[in-house]
Amino acid sequence: MSPTNTSIPALDGEGDIPAYVARPDADSSRAIIVIPEIFGVNAGIRQKCDDWAAEGYLAIAPDIFWRFAPGVELNPDVEAEFQKALGYFGQYDADLGVKDIEASVRWLRGQGTNRIGCVGFCLGGRLAYMAATRTDVDASVGYYGVMIDTMLNEAHAISNPLMLHIPTEDHFVDHAAQQKIHEALDPNPKVTLHDYPGLDHGFAATSGNRRDDEGAKLADGRTRAFFAGTLA
Template identity: 55%
Template sequence: MGERIEVKALDGSGSFGGYLAPPAGGSGPGIVVVQEIFGVNAGIRQMCDEWASKGYFAFAPDLFWRIEPGIELSDHVEAELQRAFQLFGQFDVDKGILDIEASIRAVRERSAGKVGVVGYCLGGLLAYLTATRTDSDATVSYYGVGIHDRLNESHAIAKPLLLHIAKQDKFVDPAAQAKIHEGLAGNSHVTLYDYDADHAFARVDGTDRVESCAQEANARTEAFFAEHLK
């Protein structure tokens, strides 16, 4: 079981909470788990617990704290889904990256060695930008939305980055996916995988989850972190 911790924001505007799951052995590398538009909900906490069971300090920061702290939503409830999209529209991406950077530092203080980042949906975009703007040791992005509009930052990627792309993504059309492939093809730090599935195929208990694709992507992520963090 994890616990709630507080992290000071780097811009001096306050502090934010998050869910930290420590490894059973008490030491190991770290992973920052970046939320979707649904906040640090039960699915995100479950992911943290699973990473902890594999020997990592796993921390999920509450990135919506500047709008409304403690948000927990689900894609199974239409009203909550619409609220999640509203939060997405209000979210400041640049401040979110600063909060992820603060989270990386907080995990480094507790973990032994390297710290990586994994993000989903909104978190998938934030993971990509984490790879361009922070010192994350290894980063994984699941079906990030808007990456094709941020390829001008790709030159700054200096450490391993893994992207899982949903070929049927209703939020990232084929033209945008082609731009991502073309824009990142020449970077030796970047690995891309495509899946014959829609957006959110790996969401825990999600309405669009595709079990075979989720298992394949998660196995690749686990191997990626084992190689670059341990």
Template identity: 65%
Template sequence: MGEMIDVAALNGEGSFKAYRADPAGKPNAAIIVIQEVFGVNPGIRQKCDRLAEQGYLAIAPDLFWRIAPGVELNPDVPEELQKGLDLFGQFNQDAGIRDIEASIHKARELLGGTGKVGAVGYCLGGRLAFMTACRTDIDAAVGYYGVGVDGLLGEKHAIANPVMMHIAGEDGFVDKATQQKMHEGLDDHPKVTLYDYPGEDHGFATEMGDRRSPEAADLADQRTAAFFAEHLG
């Protein structure tokens, strides 16, 4: 359904690839799909395809283009999981936000200058979705099992548009204390909604593979679809 396109980076840094999926008809809004540490792999491309089926223009930028362009990893293979974690350690998150902002610009261009743009991210992408809400003019953002969000709460005052966060109750990368800090910091924020998924582990909403938990994934995705329908419509 989709194709790879070029996106011009900000500040004359060059260009990077992004996966683009188009709906059958003319889209009224676009969604930036923010990768996990495993690159724009088949699961992320399938996320885009599903959003296109819902009527959105979906774009997944290759945020690792500076360190491992075009990398695609399978988290169910231990060596590839470790490589993803290693790439996370090398990744410049501020540069990643600039690339997401460039992708927002590209999406608005492809929409003809009208229409809203949202973002949805997973794992690393869940963290970056929160940062995108704090640092860009994204119209709506959703983060799935974002890591280290407790360390970003000092930026929450900058959130101007709606944000939804899905929290895995038994997340191996986000412990109970971190989850509690997220609730303490964000429950009273007028633009932020948090949902907990008790008993679920990190990666429960992946499209494929061993981590997927179908019932929880479907519930989270239904909430996300309703959220975007409300705020990007």
């Protein structure tokens, strides 16, 4: 496994998106886009890429804040940095963000991969849902995606498999929002929803105060099995 920093062309000639890339030891036709939380491409996100590369996938994490805070790395366990991340979330344009995911898909296809999945966390979880409705990515997984309940009018456009991990005590996605998601997506044969009773937002973080080890291992195992099937 070899990690590197690179940049990929944004759509519409807008610039270059910084990205972290982890390559498996052997060439692979399968790839995973790891979409960060509001804390940037930090050590936890890089570790997730490394883990996917160890599983045999070409993994890339694009810098979703590159337009206004390139290279930022924040620690959610440090209150000042957490508040800074919330400010970045307020500035962020998710419509542009999903175009950056599409740019990542195009870059990966140019690297010789033909089966591509994306997995996102928090804001990245929302982008994973948007990628399922707006791009041709082959499979998507969202962990505790925020604001998905406000975008359910796009659900009809889901054409490839989508999995969402929903902690029932997510203080950013309340019970009413979770109910809307279930009502809209449970009937969709392309969508799989997993609830995690008693768990909160961020439970699958690589490390830190938010991580719930048992819940994270359960969700990550489901994600690995999902991609093993959908990207075969």
